[in-house]
Amino acid sequence: MTVEGGVQYSKIAEIKGPLVVVDDVDNAAFDELVEVETKDGERRLGKVLEVGNGKAIVQVFEGTSGLSISATNAKFVGKVMEMPVSKEVLGRVFDGLGRPKDGLPDPIADKFIDINGEPMNPEQREYPKDFIQTGVSVIDGMITLVRGQKLPIFSGSGMSHNLLAAQIARQASVVGTNDDFAVVFAAIGVQYSEAEYFRRSLEESGALKRSVLFLNTADDPAIERIITPRVALTVAEYLAFELGMHVLVILTDMTNYAEALREISAAREEVPGRKGYPGYLYTDLSTIYERAGKLNGKKGSVTQVPILSMPSDDITHPIPDLTGYITEGQIVLGRDLFRQGVYPPVNILMSLSRLMKDGIGEGSTRADHGEISNQVYDAYSRAQEVRALAGIVGKAGLTEIDLKYMDVGDVFEKEFLTQATDENRTIEETLAILWKIVSKLPKNEITKIKDKYIDQYYKGE
Amino acid sequence: MGRRHVLTSNSTLESTIDKILQNTENSVLSNIKTALVDSQKVLDDSIPKLEGEYDKIIADGKKEADKIEKQIIGSADIEARNKQLMALEDAVDKVFTKALDQVANADRSGDYSNLIKSLLDESTQILGTSEIVVSSNANDKDVVQSTLSQFPGSELSPDTIDCLGGIIVKSKDGAMTFDNTLDARIERLKPLIRKEIASKFGVGE
Numbered sequence: 001m002t003v004e005g006g007v008q009y010s011k012i013a014e015i016k017g018p019l020v021v022v023d024d025v026d027n028a029a030f031d032e033l034v035e036v037e038t039k040d041g042e043r044r045l046g047k048v049l050e051v052g053n054g055k056a057i058v059q060v061f062e063g064t065s066g067l068s069i070s071a072t073n074a075k076f077v078g079k080v081m082e083m084p085v086s087k088e089v090l091g092r093v094f095d096g097l098g099r100p101k102d103g104l105p106d107p108i109a110d111k112f113i114d115i116n117g118e119p120m121n122p123e124q125r126e127y128p129k130d131f132i133q134t135g136v137s138v139i140d141g142m143i144t145l146v147r148g149q150k151l152p153i154f155s156g157s158g159m160s161h162n163l164l165a166a167q168i169a170r171q172a173s174v175v176g177t178n179d180d181f182a183v184v185f186a187a188i189g190v191q192y193s194e195a196e197y198f199r200r201s202l203e204e205s206g207a208l209k210r211s212v213l214f215l216n217t218a219d220d221p222a223i224e225r226i227i228t229p230r231v232a233l234t235v236a237e238y239l240a241f242e243l244g245m246h247v248l249v250i251l252t253d254m255t256n257y258a259e260a261l262r263e264i265s266a267a268r269e270e271v272p273g274r275k276g277y278p279g280y281l282y283t284d285l286s287t288i289y290e291r292a293g294k295l296n297g298k299k300g301s302v303t304q305v306p307i308l309s310m311p312s313d314d315i316t317h318p319i320p321d322l323t324g325y326i327t328e329g330q331i332v333l334g335r336d337l338f339r340q341g342v343y344p345p346v347n348i349l350m351s352l353s354r355l356m357k358d359g360i361g362e363g364s365t366r367a368d369h370g371e372i373s374n375q376v377y378d379a380y381s382r383a384q385e386v387r388a389l390a391g392i393v394g395k396a397g398l399t400e401i402d403l404k405y406m407d408v409g410d411v412f413e414k415e416f417l418t419q420a421t422d423e424n425r426t427i428e429e430t431l432a433i434l435w436k437i438v439s440k441l442p443k444n445e446i447t448k449i450k451d452k453y454i455d456q457y458y459k460g461e
Numbered sequence: 462m463g464r465r466h467v468l469t470s471n472s473t474l475e476s477t478i479d480k481i482l483q484n485t486e487n488s489v490l491s492n493i494k495t496a497l498v499d500s501q502k503v504l505d506d507s508i509p510k511l512e513g514e515y516d517k518i519i520a521d522g523k524k525e526a527d528k529i530e531k532q533i534i535g536s537a538d539i540e541a542r543n544k545q546l547m548a549l550e551d552a553v554d555k556v557f558t559k560a561l562d563q564v565a566n567a568d569r570s571g572d573y574s575n576l577i578k579s580l581l582d583e584s585t586q587i588l589g590t591s592e593i594v595v596s597s598n599a600n601d602k603d604v605v606q607s608t609l610s611q612f613p614g615s616e617l618s619p620d621t622i623d624c625l626g627g628i629i630v631k632s633k634d635g636a637m638t639f640d641n642t643l644d645a646r647i648e649r650l651k652p653l654i655r656k657e658i659a660s661k662f663g664v665g666e
Contacts, residue, residue: 007587008638024636026589073638084652088546091539104543105550108659109652205528206535209542424524 008037008075013055015064015072017267018223020046022074025056031116033081034058039071045097046074047081049268059264061097063221080116083231084109085238090182091209093199096216096224098231115230117237117291126294129358131365132248132303135171135424136164138346138417141434142373143331146359147174147246148294150304152254154320155333156313162194163421164333164344165252165307169198170205171424172248179299180245183211186232188225189256192217212239218256225260233291233302240300247300249292252307258285258319274318282322289326315350328354342418349381365427368453372434375448376412379441383409401445408440435459553658564643565625569604577601577608577628580641581615584630591615592633596622 011023020036022028034046036058046060058074060067083098088107095101098115128148134140145151155161169183185202187195195215202208212235216228229251236247251257258277265278273279292304306327310320313335324330334347360369383405390398390406398406416433419425438446439460446454567573577597585591591614597605599621605628609615622629627642647654 008640009636010638011636091542104546106652106655108549108656108664110656112652203536203539204532206531206533209535209538422528424528 006035006076006078008073010073012069012072012074015067015069018060018064018221018264019049019267020058020060020064020067020072020074022056022058024054025051025076026054028056028076029080031080033077033079034060035075035077036060036067037073037075038067045081048076049264057268059223059226061221061224061227063223080114081227082112083115083234084112085235085242086110087239087243089212089235090239091211093213093215094231096188096214096220096228096231098214098227098235101215111238111242113234113238115227115234116287117230117234119290120293120295124295124297126296127358128294128301128303128355129364130301131175131359131427132246133171133173133175133427134168135173135426136167136344137419137425137430137433138344138348139168139331140365140425140427141369141416141430142348142377143329143346143351143353144356144360144365144369145303145305145353146355147301147303148292149329149353149355149359150289150292150306150327151329151331151353152320152323152327153305153307153331153333154315154323155307155309156335156338157309157311159309159333159335159338160343160345161307161309161333162190162197162252165250165305166198166201167344167421168305169202169211169248169250170207174246175427180243181210182236182239182245182247183207184214184232184236184239184247184249185211186214186216186228186249186251188216188228188251188253189218189220189222189260190215190253192219222256222260222263225257226264229254229257229288233288236302237291240302241295241298244299247302249302249304250307251288251304254285254288254306254308254323255311255319257288258308277318281318282325285322286326289323329356337413337417340413342413343421344417344419346417348377348417349384366431368449368457369427369431371449371453372431372438372457375438375446376416376434378448379405379408379438379445380412383412401442404441404445408437411437411440549659549662549664552662553655556658557654561625561647564647567626569600573601573626574604574608577604578611580628581608581612581630584628584639584641585612585615588630588632588637588639590632590637594618594631594633596620596629596631598622598624598626601626601628 009022009025012020013023014021028048028051030048030051032048034048036044036046038044044060044062046058048056049059050057084107086107086109092100092104092107093102100106126148128146130147132145132147134145139145153161153164169185172181172183174181185198187198195217199213199215202211202213214228214232216224232249232251236249239245240247258281261281261284262277265272266276270278273281289304289306292302294301306323308319308323311317329352332347332350333345337345337347357370361367386398386402386405387409389402416437435457436459439458442460443454443458581595585593591612593615595605595609595615596618602617602621606617609617622642624642624644627644627646629642630639631637
């Protein structure tokens with residue numbers, strides 16, 4: 001923060017979509033913050049996208065509607081966009097640009113941090129291996145989330161991903177340590193009712209005091225969505241690496257972020273890539289997802305759960321496709337399960353947490369966790385095959401063991417997967433249900449679990 | 462003959478009835494015994510189930526109580542914090558208002574002309590031209606006018622501006638403006654000044 005202000009330019013050459021082209025500009029810098037002033041004195045924020053030949057292209061976050069070439073001024077502030085941070089941000093609700101939305105004053109800042117963050121030094125990164133309990137059985141038991149991991153939820157339009165996101169935000173905790181835990185929740189382009197639901201849900205559960213909310217609603221300018229995940233991650237990094245907290249960042253919905261990126265790219269007349277998204281979509285997404293992790297010598301961690309709704313449930317769509325390259329696994333919500341009324345409708349056969357193996361087991365969850373999880377995965381997979389077979393030959397044509405696997409599939413979906421939105425299960429409760437499922441099978445079908453665990457936990461005949 | 466037959470029949474009947482009664486009694490007793498054993502078994506079996514359900518109800522109740530406790534404490538914490546923030550903001554605003562009053566009524570002689578000179582220096586340097594039009598408030602017009610003699614190419618705007626002090630500098634072609642009023646400088650530094658004031662109240666130290 002400097003005492004010097006910036007120069008205000010009044011020669012606007014062109015206004016095109018979300019972009020304003022300013023003429024005769026000296027000394028503007030890439031990414032520099034710009035205050036665009038309308039003829040009514042209204043100020044909108046923007047940033048410099050390109051400079052050269054005396055021109056600067058400014059992307060206006062709050063949109064360009066109502067701006068005219070003759071009566072618009074652009075003030076180049078002389079710094080990049082910064083987010084004021086302090087511990088006081090906990091329990092607060094901000095808009096998509098980081099301005100208070102809860103009727104309270106700006107938080108007293110401890111620091112002003114560039115929202116683009118600083119890339120983590122790969123040498124300084126610590127391998128994530130500590131368990132985060134979400135209280136959602138299917139995640140804790142089968143697709144375990146680890147502190148410092150980036151684990152996206154791939155959903156589809158209309159599915160219950162927002163319910164799941166709010167439930168994770170309310171319930172998530174670190175087990176076996178007294179370290180502080182915080183949730184940073186960024187809603188990107190969500191409906192007003194959804195934003196209200198997130199706010200109320202955290203408020204009523206008492207989880208708001210350890211949370212920070214950034215709400216960019218669907219009627220806010222699309223361009224603001226470019227900033228929302230960045231301000232949220234800036235706050236998360238501060239809480240994690242300056243204050244030593246374990247921070248879970250939930251970003252929903254990243255598809256809206258990518259749409260905003262496409263809008264700017266089209267306005268800049270860039271050569272479009274797949275489905276019209278810019279060719280740098282992968283690089284851009286990585287500047288967000290790579291802001292998760294743990295650092296050597298620092299106590300805190302940033303864990304990311306970005307949520308994206310796949311257009312037409314298409315997992316090969318560029319957004320989930322490119323996200324999957326960067327993140328460490330994925331949680332996929334299944335349309336079939338959703339239609340059956342299962343909540344959360346997680347399709348475990350398509351889901352994976354790549355870091356799960358390092359975050360579970362003795363000392364983290366329980367020694368038998370990995371093996372029981374593998375066995376249930378295997379059994380559910382077999383149950384799906386048997387269901388398909390039953391669709392052809394009928395139930396009467398199935399063997400006794402096939403029928404047991406069908407039973408396993410039903411119990412898995414009805415008792416393990418299905419969970420109330422306010423039901424917070426401990427890891428012990430989750431593991432107990434997993435053993436109940438495995439106990440439906442005869443012992444000779446259990447091939448992935450050591451005998452000592454079978455003797456200890458198996459409850460079948 | 463017929464009479465004897467009746468007697469014989471009566472005795473047979475009695476014996477048959479006795480037999481039936483005996484059998485029924487045995488059967489009823491046996492049924493009662495079995496029922497007793499069965500009910501005892503059901504009772505024995507249901508005890509651990511009941512105990513389990515009892516434990517579950519207690520555990521669920523405890524969970525629910527914990528949840529409600531968290532909700533109440535969380536809401537109370539947030540409410541208290543919000544009230545504290547509003548009170549702090551109120552105090553900071555009062556300090557600010559008082560400070561701004563002092564700035565507005567500060568003595569315009571002596572050092573003030575040096576301040577205007579340094580603001581003009583800074584402005585011409587940032588705009589990159591000395592061909593400028595300078596605006597000030599009505600009180601500062603004389604001080605600014607006298608300082609402008611040191612800046613060839615500059616002129617004082619006939620229009621005055623509404624501000625605490627300082628100047629607004631515009632390039633003569635009107636393309637660039639630099640707001641170097643005290644108001645703008647204070648606004649730019651406001652977050653830092655707020656932090657400084659808040660620290661006096663013991664917040665954010």
